[in-house]
Amino acid sequence: MRACCYSSHAKLFLSSCCRSSRAKKQNARIIKSIAHARVLSSHDRNTTTTTIAFGSFPGRRPIQNYCVAQNDFIKTKTKIKKRKFATTSATNNNNNNTNALFSVGGFSRSPFTDPPKTMKENAEIVLTRKEDEVFSLLLDVVNNEKKGETDDGGKATTNVAGLTLRVAGGWVRDKLLGLESNDIDVALDKCLGAEFAAKVNEYLTSKGEEISGVGVIQSNPEQSKHLETATMKVRDVWLDFVNLRSESYADESRIPTMSFGTPLEDAMRRDLTINALYYNLNEKKVEDFTGKGIEDLKIGLCRTPLEAKRTFVDDPLRVLRAVRFASRYAFTLAEDIGVAVEDEQVREGLRTKVSRERVGKEVAGMLRGPNPHLAVEWVTKMKMGGIVMDCEETFSMEMQEFGVKAVAVGMRVAMALKMFEGVTEGADGSEETDRKERFYLALWLLGLRESKAFTKKKKEVPLSEVVVMESLKLRNKDAESVVRTHSNIDGTRDVIFDNLKTFTRTEAGLKIRSIGKDYDIVFIVAAVEDALKQQNSGDIDEGAVAESVAEKCKEAFSRVRDEFELVDRKDSVGNPWELKPVLDGKEVMKAVGMEKPGPLLKQWIEKTVEWQFEFPGMDKAQCEAKLKDSSRT
Secondary structure, X not given: OEEEEOOOOOOOOEEOOOOXXXXXXXXXXXXXXXXXXXXXXXXXXXXXXXXXXXXXXXXXXXXXXOEEEEOOOOOOOOOOOXXXXXXXXOOOXXXXXXXXXXXXXXXXXXXXXXXXXXXXXXXXXOOOHHHHHHHHHHHHHHHOOOOOOEOOOOOEOOOOXXXXXXXXXXXXXXXXXXXXXXXXXXXXXXXXXXXXXXXXXXHHHHOOOOOOOOEEEOOEHHHOEOOOEEEEEEOOEEEEEEEOEEEEEOOOOOOEEEEEOOHHHHHHOOOOHHHOOEEEOOOOEEEOOOOOHHHHHHHOXXXXXXXXXXXXXXXXXXXXXXXXXXXXXXXEEEHHHHHXXXXXXXXXXXXXXXXXXXXXXXXXXXXXXXXXXXHHHHHHHOOOHHHHHOOOOOOOHHHHHHHHHHHHHHHHHHHHOOOOOOOOOOOOOOHHHHHHHHHHHHHHOHHHOOOEEEOOOOOEEEHHHHHHHHHOOOOHHHHHHHHHHHHOHHHHHHHOHHHOOOOOHHHHHHHHHHHOOOHHHHHHHHHHHHHHHOOOOOOOOHHHHHHHHHHHHHHHHHHHHHHHHOOOOOOXXXXXXXXXXXXXXXXXXXXXXXXXXXXXXXXXXXXXXXXXXXXXXXXXXXXXXXXXHHHHO
């Protein structure tokens, strides 16, 4: 075992195995010279490793508050096949560097990866009845404005006469791809969003219609809200109003200085050309100010409006957004994106300028989308996995490549078992969407499941827990799910898959009860890891591996259903994770003659649960009788 402590100020590894006097003197000088240093010791059998853990410094990332003890990743016989990514070209006079870096050509598209969701020739924006109604109302607000209008107090109000209304970004992109979208952002060319929202309510009032409350979302660049946005509901349709803008960035921050801008300036400061399209409500036409967005939708290409390095240096989060959108639509990434992500200025910006919350949000979007395997592969091929997870020294390329394989095989298995069908990236409130995210996160981080970290109070915790909670800032229950999955892999393999034909109801019930409702995720992750580590030397046939894993999981799930979930069977015990002890603590103590509770009480209660699996339908009297008999022996 080796231990590492992450700090932007210093990274030290001192071992008591260094016996030379010179080394000891150097170590002593280092320890003496570093303020706020605190020594933690971790013992691994016959060796002692001393690690310097630093106190809090301004600008430190959350994971740097942990000391990481890393087990060397167990090397397998598997030779990871390096995919050859197909290169495609896009002809466009506005950009000479449009070769695709990462395409889906290296994957079997059917049924694993669907073809890119490209724009059809001569595609048009087709409005729904409700969209047409709402857009017409917004235009009426503009057309009915009288120059110099005042409010009841005689004060001049914002004049919106002649205002051009444009729906911007994702709604336009998805409409041209033949997809429906509820993400309607209305860009205004000469007034603020809150001002126009007030005008909408004034107009509705004049017509005797119900008005809507206006929510003003303040500028929050850390959450990718660079300018104040007004949000309101108009005739049951949610709208966001924001003005067109231009932006400039300071070298040390991804927070821009904002000002009113032209449509071209607004388009060029966006992350991707496919997100820089506008639907002009006044003229009822699509506008492509970059000159590339329409073409890129047709050929399935993600590229930046400006030179990629400049775009990413200004806002490094756009690197992850490019990956997320490319994986969502199975698009390719332009060659200059691949070149830009190798630039240390871009990589350092992603480390230091982007909040961990925003990184986590992008990762969650990747895993909730239709092609998480593409996102994980691209992040790994870009050598960004360590940066994304904020543990570059620990999350080795071997671990990351294993995660790529695990996610790819796991996705095939999930498809074969018809899991997560209909789950979409935007379904934030969906339980299945949450499960999907945790499933792929557990697969991606499989290489870290044996790694540990130490808190300031020397408490040992799984490194994967720290990564999910601190590096990605996801929810506690997400971290708990990943840790629970990883910690149950060995037990699931031993109890279930090593005895697939013979495991008993009691054995399976106790194991599933310890896992909980998401036992199916644990089963699949365990089977995927085991299958990948058992591969012989040579290239891996992901399809064959996934087929084998899917068959094993189907058999395991079938046996579990037979034992527990067929409620019409006389001996059914229902869902194992819902099974409660038939006797409470006091009743157990009385049956076995215990006067005070203690560690033995827990063992007796666990024994009663075991009997409930073994003898379904056991009532209190029967359980008490068995306890009395067992306590006498």
